[in-house]
Amino acid sequence: MLWKKHWLLFTVIWVVVSGLNAGTILAFSPDESEKALRPIVLGLAVPALLYLVGWAWQRLRGRQDPSEK
Numbered sequence: 001m002l003w004k005k006h007w008l009l010f011t012v013i014w015v016v017v018s019g020l021n022a023g024t025i026l027a028f029s030p031d032e033s034e035k036a037l038r039p040i041v042l043g044l045a046v047p048a049l050l051y052l053v054g055w056a057w058q059r060l061r062g063r064q065d066p067s068e069k
Helices: 001-030 030-064
Strands: none
Touching: 001 030
16 A cells, blocks of 8 residues: 555645645735635645545555456
8 A cells, every 4th residue: 555655755744734824824924814715724624635536546446456466
């Protein structure tokens, strides 16, 4: 399950960068805090979506070649 290891690495990097982006917006523009909502939402939604894509890809490939397990 190499894709899960890559997904985990991507997720950690993605969440840290999104958190830094949102933190920077909140620290330097406290009156525009609604702008920080987008990086927070994307920081959670993108890794979840990629996990679902990877899971679906694995399920579809598993049904095509059962002899390769």
